Amino acid sequence: MTTEPLPAWFTPPPGGWTADDMDKLPPGAPRMELIDGALILLSPQTRFHSKVMLRLAHALEEAVPRGVDVLQEMTMKLGKHQRPEPDLLVYRYEDEDDEHLDWYRATHVPPEDVLIAVEIVSEESQDRDRTTKPLKYALAGIPHFWRIEREEQGPAIHVFELDGTRDPRYVPTTIARERLKLDVPFPIDIDVKALSRR
Numbered sequence: 445m446t447t448e449p450l451p452a453w454f455t456p457p458p459g460g461w462t463a464d465d466m467d468k469l470p471p472g473a474p475r476m477e478l479i480d481g482a483l484i485l486l487s488p489q490t491r492f493h494s495k496v497m498l499r500l501a502h503a504l505e506e507a508v509p510r511g512v513d514v515l516q517e518m519t520m521k522l523g524k525h526q527r528p529e530p531d532l533l534v535y536r537y538e539d540e541d542d543e544h545l546d547w548y549r550a551t552h553v554p555p556e557d558v559l560i561a562v563e564i565v566s567e568e569s570q571d572r573d574r575t576t577k578p579l580k581y582a583l584a585g586i587p588h589f590w591r592i593e594r595e596e597q598g599p600a601i602h603v604f605e606l607d608g609t610r611d612p613r614y615v616p617t618t619i620a621r622e623r624l625k626l627d628v629p630f631p632i633d634i635d636v637k638a639l640s641r642r
Contacts, residue, residue: 454483463527466519467551475517479576481525487568492640496564496592496599497531499639504534504560507632512536512559519552520561522584527552528577532562534588534629555584559629564592578604582612588629589614597621598640 453470460481469476475486489497497516504514512534519529535557561581563573578589589604600621604614605628618624626632 460525462524463521463552466527475529477519477529478525478527479572479580484572486529487566490566492594492599493531493564493566496639500562500592500634501532503634503639504532504632507630507634508534509630511539512630515553520555520558520584521552522555522580526580528580530561530577530581531564532560533558534560534562555581555586558584558586560588560590561586562590562592565594578614582606582614585612594640595621598637601634601636 451470453473457465461478461483462481463478466476466478476483477486478484501514501516508514515533515535517529517531518533519527520533521527533553535553536559537557561577563569563577565573573591578591581589585606587606591602591604593600593602598621600619601624602616603618603620603624603626605617606612607615618626620634620636622636624632624634624636
C-alpha cells in the first residue's frame with residue numbers, strides 16, 4: 445500500500461510556521477490551528493460538538509450588548525508561533541469597524557478584543573482544550589475561558605476567570621449543568637441542558 449505524498453505547501457517555511465503563515469495557506473487546505481509553531485489538523489466534529497456550538501453561539505448572540513459579537517471557529521494571533529482556533533469567541537468591536545471593508549476580510553481576532561474563549565472538548569483535543577490552550581489564553585490576557593465537557597446527562601460548562609495576579613492563570617468560578625447565570629462579562633442566562641437536546 446502506498447500513501448499519497450504530502451502537498452508542497454505542507455513543508456514548513458524556513459524558520460518554521462508562524463501565525464502570519466496561516467493566511468498564506470492555499471484555499472483547499474484543511475482547517476488547522478498553530479500551537480507552539482506546529483500545525484494541528486482539526487478533526488471532524490461530532491454531532492454533540494456541532495449542536496452545542498451552534499446553540500451556544502445563538503444563546504450568546506442573544507445576550508451580548510452593543511459593541512460585542514460572537515464568532516465560530518475564528519483564530520487569534522497570540523504570538524509569532526501561536527494561532528489557536530477556539531470553537532467560539534466573544535469579542536469587542538468598535539461600531540466604526542462595520543464601515544471598513546478590512547474588518548470583513550479579517551482572518552483573526554486580536555486577543556485584546558476577546559472577552560470569552562470557548563472550547564468544546566472532543567476526544568482528540570482533550571489535552572489541548574484542558575491544558576495547553578487555556579494556559580496560552582490566560583497568558584494573552586483573555587479574561588474569561590469556558591470549557592464544555594460532554595457528560596452522561598448532557599453538556600457541562602466549566603467557567604474560568606483570570607485571577608488578576610502577575611502570573612496570569614485561570615481560576616474556576618462555576619460548573620453549570622442545568623442553567624448558567626453570570627453577571628460578567630455581561631449578564632448571561634443560558635439553559636445548558638437545551639444545548640444538546642435533539
